[in-house]
Amino acid sequence: MILLLGAAGTGKTRTSRMFPPESVLRADDLRALCAGDPGSQQANSAVWDVLESALTIRLRLGLKTVVDATNSAAAHRARLVAAGRTHGAPVVALLLGPGLSVAQQRNAVRPARRRVPADIVAEQYAQVVAAHPHLDKEGFDHIVFAESLPVLGTALERLAAEEEKNQATADVRRVFGDAAADLFDWDGPGGGPYRTGAFAAAGESLAVRWVDDGDPFDHRFEARVSCPTEWCPGPAWTPVRSMADLAAAHRNTPHDETECERCDT
Ligand SMILES: Nc1ncnc2c1ncn2[C@@H]1O[C@H](COP(=O)(O)OP(=O)(O)OP(=O)(O)O)[C@@H](O)[C@H]1O
Ligand SMILES: [Mg+2]
Incomplete structure (x- = not known):
């Protein structure tokens, strides 16, 4: 189980393109599915329930699963990590490296309905920075920065193979x-x-x-x-x-x- 970890605008969704799309549970997609809009905050608890259900089913089947969500709240992380450990999955934190100013800049140029308020981005960012030194104690087996992986190359190879199929x-x-x-x-x-x-x-x-x-x-x-x-x-x-x-x-x-x-x- 791979949990992406980073404030809005740090590049989680782009990074998730290195994995086959069917292995990625994306909170924004589930918001669109449940509430009609990827930026909606109206059905948050339902979105988490759906995400957790899908994650649990996949883990039970032994399928590699990536969670593309901010994962900045310790309580959310704890539930997902517990699900991973219950099913004996190696639990990976995949952290996004860009600093707060980069996340804020990227967020500022997004269309209004996809923009997260600056104070929320700052809060998410601070939560991730505070959590980073203690992730092993939270139950993560591996703590990896996305910037240390060949993310773009892997994504391009995957897309090239799909292109051939298409x-x-x-x-x-x-x-x-x-x-x-x-x-x-x-x-x-x-x-x-x-x-x-x-x-x-x-x-x-x-x-x-x-x-x-x-x-x-x-x-x-x-x-x-x-x-x-x-x-x-x-x-x-x-x-x-x-x-x-x-x-x-x-x-x-x-x-x-x-x-x-x-x-x-
Ligand atoms: N490595 C990169 N280089 C340049 N621009 C990038 C990079 N990664 C992401 N971006 C830009 O930053 C924006 C935010 O990236 P992305 O949507 O992946 O962030 P996110 O962490 O998924 O945000 P959210 O939590 O709001 O879904 C993208 O629209 C893209 O334009
Ligand atoms: Mg995203």
Whole structure:
């Protein structure tokens, strides 16, 4: 069990990217899940209950688990450490090194709803500094500073391996983003000159094709829409370069020029 330890803005969430996302329990994600907003303080005790439940289940299954939370309050730490010890897990404190002024600066430039008040950041910081010399007595087996680990390199290697897995939909991800790729599949090998696929969910689908004529400055996705004429059954194709283009094509109100495959309009 790895507890990140640092005031708001010290870089816990960035550091947590070195671990597989499914192994990270992140207080802000649970706030979003329980209270609709990662910065909400309205459901704090429920958020801690959910975090502790999930942690306990994972520890029981022997799964490596990282807790991305400030963990500056001794009482919270004590409960999590007790859970780790009960399940025989090695308990690691992963401390974030930046000084208070860095945390305050980073926090000050965040969007208002993600900004933690300066006095709270200072209090969290002081709590962590005070706790540091006594963490072994609290039951931590290892006390490590993130700055002593190859955090960025590990994160990049992990993301590179994921990228390789996602290669089949790399073009979709690059143009439309990861969430859009979850709605997309390529068709099997088809007869036409272009590779085709579709965004689909429930009863609807939007056919697209990847138009690559060898010009590196002009390869693009095109979505299938109706022919702009009243009389031709089409199909016509319109370039789609963003989610907004895709949504418009799905509404059959394409933003860009549309060309009909049948009548050449
Ligand atoms: N090593 C770094 N170098 C430069 N900027 C960084 C670094 N780590 C984090 N940051 C910046 O600081 C900001 C805060 O980082 P991060 O979100 O990881 O902090 P946090 O400890 O998770 O904060 P919180 O407790 O509020 O969730 C980020 O938005 C990022 O811009
Ligand atoms: Mg964070």
